[in-house]
Amino acid sequence: xxxxxxxxxTVAMAVGLYVLTASADDAQADRVLSIGxxxxxxxxxxxxxxxxxxxxxxxxxxxxxxALPDVGYMRALSPEGILSVxxxxxxxxxxxxxxxxxxVMEDADIPFIQIPDGYDSDAVVAKIHxxxxxxxxxxxxxxxxxxxxAQFATLDTATETPARVLFILSMQGGRIMAAGAHSGADGIxxxxxxxxxxxxxxxxxxxxxxxxxxxxxxxIVMMDRGGxxxxxxxxxxxxxxxxxxxxxxxxxxxxxxxxxxxxxxPRTPEAVTQLHAALYGDR
Numbered sequence: 144x145x146x147x148x149x150x151x152x153t154v155a156m157a158v159g160l161y162v163l164t165a166s167a168d169d170a171q172a173d174r175v176l177s178i179g180x181x182x183x184x185x186x187x188x189x190x191x192x193x194x195x196x197x198x199x200x201x202x203x204x205x206x207x208x209x210a211l212p213d214v215g216y217m218r219a220l221s222p223e224g225i226l227s228v229x230x231x232x233x234x235x236x237x238x239x240x241x242x243x244x245x246x247v248m249e250d251a252d253i254p255f256i257q258i259p260d261g262y263d264s265d266a267v268v269a270k271i272h273x274x275x276x277x278x279x280x281x282x283x284x285x286x287x288x289x290x291x292x293a294q295f296a297t298l299d300t301a302t303e304t305p306a307r308v309l310f311i312l313s314m315q316g317g318r319i320m321a322a323g324a325h326s327g328a329d330g331i332x333x334x335x336x337x338x339x340x341x342x343x344x345x346x347x348x349x350x351x352x353x354x355x356x357x358x359x360x361x362x363i364v365m366m367d368r369g370g371x372x373x374x375x376x377x378x379x380x381x382x383x384x385x386x387x388x389x390x391x392x393x394x395x396x397x398x399x400x401x402x403x404x405x406x407x408x409p410r411t412p413e414a415v416t417q418l419h420a421a422l423y424g425d426r
Contacts, residue, residue, distance in 0.1 A: 171279065172194065172230075172231035172232035172254075173194055173231065174194070174196045174228075174229060174230050174231040174232070175191075175194045175195050175196065175230065175231070175232045175233075175234060175278070176195075176196060176197045176198070176214065176225065176228060176230035176232070176233045176234070177195055177197075177198050177199070177202060177234055177235075178198070178199045178202075178214075178217050178220070178233060178234065178235035178236060178239045179199065179201060179202065179217050179235055179236025179239060179258070180201040180202050180203060180204065180236075180402045180406050180408070181236060181270060181402075181406040181407055181408030182202075182234055182235065182236050182258055182270075182274055182408075183195070183198050183199075183202035183204070183208050184202075184204055184205070184402075184406065184408040184409055184410065185270065185271055185274040185275075185287075185408055185409060186234070186274060186278070187205055187207070187208065188271075188287055188408075188409045189274065189275055189278065189280060189283045189284065189287055190283065191278050191280060191283070192207070192208075194278070195208075195211055196211070196212070196228050196229075196230060197211050197212040197213070197214050197228040197230065198211045198212075198213060198214070199213065199214055199215060199216060199217045199220070199239075200213055200215060200216045200217070201216070201217055201402065203402060204402055204403075204406075204410075212227075212228055214227075214228060217235065217236060217238070217239045218238065218239065218240060218241070219241070220239065220240065220241070220244045221244060222243075222244050222247040222248070225244065225247075225248065225253075226247075226251065230253060231253070231254075232253070232254050232256070232277070233248060233253060233254065233255045233256065234256050234258060234274060234277045234278070235255065235256065235257055235258065236257070236258055236260060237257050237258060237259055237260040238260065239257065256277045258270055258273045258274055258277070259273060260407070261330075261407070262325075262326070262327050262329065262330025262331070262407060263330055263333075263334065264292070264295040264334070264411070266407060267291060267295075267407050267408065267409075267411050268288045268291060268292050270407065270408070271284055271287050271288040271291060271408075271409065272284045272285075272288055275287070275288075287409065291409055291411075291412065294412035295411075295412055295415075297412075298334075298412060298415055298416065298419075300334065300335050300336035300415065300419045301336060302336045302423060305336060305337055305338045306336075306337045306338065306361045306362050306422045306423070307337070307338050307340040307358070307359060307360050307361045307362070307389075308332045308337040308338065308339060308340055308360060308361070308362050308363075308364055308422065309321060309340045309341065309355070309358050309360035309362070309363050309364070309388075309390065310322035310326075310328035310329075310332065310339070310341075310363075310364045310365070311363055311364070311365050311374070311379075312328075312347050312365075312366075313374070314374040314378065314379070314382070317382065318349050319349065319350045319355055319382070319384070319385075320347055320348065320349050320350075321341050321347065321348070321349075321350050321355075321358075322339065322341065322346075322347055323339070323341045323342065323343065323344040323345050323346055323347070323348060324339065324341075324342050324344070324345045325345045325346065326345065326346050326347060327405040327407065328347075328364070328404075328405060330407070331404055331405060331407075331411075331414060331415065331418060332364070332418070334411075334415045335415050335418035335419040335422060336419055336422065336423070337362070337418075337422055340358035340359065340360040341354075341358055350384075352383060352384035353384075355382075355384035355385060355388070356384050356387055356388065358388070359388055359389065360388050360389065360390045361389045361390055361393075361395060362390050362395040362396070362397060362421075362422055363379065363385070363390045363395065363396045363397070364396075364397045364398075364399070364404075364418070365396065365397070365398050366398065366399065366400070366401035366404060366405070367398035367399055367400050367401070368400075368401055376394070376396060379391070379396065380394060397418065397421040397422065399414065399417055399418060399421070403417075404418070
């Protein structure tokens with residue numbers, strides 16, 4: 144059965160309204176599969192990691208999680224991979240799937256609980272509560288949520304001259320894939336006191352050279368990673384569209400671990416602090 148969790152609107156304003164159907168059987172589940180890096184982080188932060196029997200590819204923190212069997216990427220899960228670890232309960236970030244795999248879990252009578260997502264401090268607190276309820280430990284969730292909320296409350300990211308930030312997801316083939324409005328990157332940039340240089344579209348889309356120039360970013364932010372999606376600084380500054388921007392003129396680039404930056408889990412206050420310091424530390 145596929146389920147999503149709900150909380151009072153005061154807690155979940157940013158993530159919408161969900162139906163709470165976690166059961167006593169879920170709370171007693173000892174074989175839990177965690178799908179999504181932030182969900183796995185929360186399970187560990189709640190001290191419930193001993194119940195985990197597997198995780199997905201995005202669940203790379205804490206390092207201990209990587210010792211668990213990997214059932215695949217959260218948006219390309221196979222029924223065979225999931226069923227091979229024999230879970231009693233699956234807790235997944237919203238957007239996990241595909242739907243065909245979730246339907247197989249329904250047929251197998253394996254609870255598949257989807258956790259609401261969002262890109263601000265309220266969403267992080269709501270996510271913590273949701274995972275805790277799914278695990279049957281709401282009191283632990285209250286304590287962790289209160290601690291994280293207190294960390295958010297101490298942050299001061301206001302600035303008189305907000306930096307225009309271009310978040311680049313990838314530069315495969317020299318084509319720039321950037322973050323627009325209502326994306327994780329857009330959310331973390333705002334939380335850190337910056338302005339997303341791209342507001343013409345939502346989510347992540349490729350940019351034309353003209354759009355990059357028009358964005359006129361002061362700073363470029365990227366995930367710190369390797370592989371096909373990586374891009375060296377020299378490649379960035381050599382890009383004809385980027386080379387004309389203030390970011391290129393000052394060679395201002397920030398690289399932060401992707402799960403920390405865009406996970407919107409318990410470490411998000413740390414991510415906001417790091418990004419704010421990187422954007423304004425020399426100003």
